[in-house]
Amino acid sequence: MAIPKVCGIETEYGIMVRGADSNPVTASSLLINAYLAVNYRKVGWDFEDEHPGHDARGFAVDDLLAPDIETNLVNSVLTNGARYYVDHAHPEISTPECLTALEVVRYDRAAEEIIRESMAAAGGHLPVGAEILCYKNNSDGKGNSYGCHENYLLARSVPFGRIVSQVTPHFVTRQVMIGAGKVGCEVAGMSADDVPYQISQRADFFEEEVGLETTLKRPIVNTRDEPHCDASKYRRLHVIVGDSNMSEIATYLKVGTTAIVLAMIEDDALGDDWLLANPVAAIRQVSHDPSLQRTILLRSGRRATAIEVQWGVLERARKYERSHGLSAVGESVGVDVLARWEAVLTGLENDISTVAGIVDWVAKKRLIEGYADRHNLSATDARLKALDLQYHDLRADKCLARRVGLQTLIDDDEVESAKTEPPTTTRAYFRGRCLAKWPADIVAANWDSLVFDIGRDPLRRVPMMEPLRGTAEHVARLIDESNTPAELLARLGA
Amino acid sequence: MAERTQKQKPAPSRTEETVEEAPASTASGDKLKAELDDLLDEIDGVLETNAEDFVKSYVQKGGQ
Numbered sequence: 176m177a178i179p180k181v182c183g184i185e186t187e188y189g190i191m192v193r194g195a196d197s198n199p200v201t202a203s204s205l206l207i208n209a210y211l212a213v214n215y216r217k218v219g220w221d222f223e224d225e226h227p228g229h230d231a232r233g234f235a236v237d238d239l240l241a242p243d244i245e246t247n248l249v250n251s252v253l254t255n256g257a258r259y260y261v262d263h264a265h266p267e268i269s270t271p272e273c274l275t276a277l278e279v280v281r282y283d284r285a286a287e288e289i290i291r292e293s294m295a296a297a298g299g300h301l302p303v304g305a306e307i308l309c310y311k312n313n314s315d316g317k318g319n320s321y322g323c324h325e326n327y328l329l330a331r332s333v334p335f336g337r338i339v340s341q342v343t344p345h346f347v348t349r350q351v352m353i354g355a356g357k358v359g360c361e362v363a364g365m366s367a368d369d370v371p372y373q374i375s376q377r378a379d380f381f382e383e384e385v386g387l388e389t390t391l392k393r394p395i396v397n398t399r400d401e402p403h404c405d406a407s408k409y410r411r412l413h414v415i416v417g418d419s420n421m422s423e424i425a426t427y428l429k430v431g432t433t434a435i436v437l438a439m440i441e442d443d444a445l446g447d448d449w450l451l452a453n454p455v456a457a458i459r460q461v462s463h464d465p466s467l468q469r470t471i472l473l474r475s476g477r478r479a480t481a482i483e484v485q486w487g488v489l490e491r492a493r494k495y496e497r498s499h500g501l502s503a504v505g506e507s508v509g510v511d512v513l514a515r516w517e518a519v520l521t522g523l524e525n526d527i528s529t530v531a532g533i534v535d536w537v538a539k540k541r542l543i544e545g546y547a548d549r550h551n552l553s554a555t556d557a558r559l560k561a562l563d564l565q566y567h568d569l570r571a572d573k574c575l576a577r578r579v580g581l582q583t584l585i586d587d588d589e590v591e592s593a594k595t596e597p598p599t600t601t602r603a604y605f606r607g608r609c610l611a612k613w614p615a616d617i618v619a620a621n622w623d624s625l626v627f628d629i630g631r632d633p634l635r636r637v638p639m640m641e642p643l644r645g646t647a648e649h650v651a652r653l654i655d656e657s658n659t660p661a662e663l664l665a666r667l668g669a
Numbered sequence: 670m671a672e673r674t675q676k677q678k679p680a681p682s683r684t685e686e687t688v689e690e691a692p693a694s695t696a697s698g699d700k701l702k703a704e705l706d707d708l709l710d711e712i713d714g715v716l717e718t719n720a721e722d723f724v725k726s727y728v729q730k731g732g733q
Contacts, residue, residue, distance in 0.1 A: 264730035321732025389733040561720035
């Protein structure tokens, strides 16, 4: 049986400073530090991303030399278990490890709120009239892209070749449900005259089927092998092909359908019926066709529309539900994802206006076409590009996505609590609770470890190599009953 | 494909059956259009004032 699809999202936000000179790295650092200064006593404890020499498992405690201090870039861990940092000249938030797609949506929404609060906090550190603006999109329209990456836990035993070939059809065609929409085209040699509007923000930037790159020659399937957990048991599939979504249900479908597809691949229940002949050409072709009518070539020699491929994958998922159940993705969430998946495909096929409250590219397209009609604008008018950008503007009063009637999944109070409280069902619970309770005593945090300074040498490192250990069920009482980190470590068996 | 079969509506039992389904869908279509019109009415007040400059100045370093 497929292992639980522990999952999360990392979002790089677009950033712009208005009314002052600043480079994006400085602006990103200022943004994050301003947030930390308001919300945390200690500003940005740094951490090393990798400790290759340490491969201890479970909650055994061992010793560690003090990590090198990296002072020039902000790199912090929040009490909700998320990471908030500067990456490639963008502010980035990685959600904590979550057990279901629904939880990912909640933490992705909390990340948006954190950015919004950061923009407000940063205002106090800027010259009068200056502001930092953040955008949850994936392209500047000038050929520069930044990512929204998903991560999923897989058993190491699954042959990687099978993952690559079988997940690719989903990655190429899922965009009809979850593309965020884009005015114009950024493929070299093509322009808005060729493609006035397309389904995906990201599709133009994919040039390879499989590979290690994330910033150039981007591959549809990324091969980064950095599991941040026990590498002998697990793989973390790092997915770089998706758009950032403003629609909560789109994020839900993005993570939910992909988690199901990966569970099926793990259980060898998906099959090869929908393998594609030329994925790179296909991903662009699908994106460039909002009519959804064009077909892509399958390896079998048949042709199919993206929606037909999606129906095929969904049919397999229905069979999988009956044969294996959906416990790997959370049973009730899985069942709900299947129902919504079917409803969206039905809407896309029959009456696309019925999914304008769910599918970002459809919502944005209505807005852009409505505005162009009203003002009699050509497809290349700058105002349409401005509307596109402003759909993703994270300022509450400027964000057009907040005005187009997108349906929501998560209540405001759930978003509010997710800004500070970790998920209870993964190791993020241990990380977040410890950071909240003993901020002054933790010198480094990482996905797979916490390093405590308990006032005497050496520093004490708690490895967290199992993503599903350190949950509330395992450690809530331990943390509640420990008055000091030394006590906690003693109880953990140090 | 069974999953795609829409649920059949119960057979109409009285004279209302002559009413077509169209009005419902048109009504919701009208509502959507009215909402879009409202949004377009307010959007000029929300839109960045100089769209061309705004779009030009939005330049990002490539990320991942």
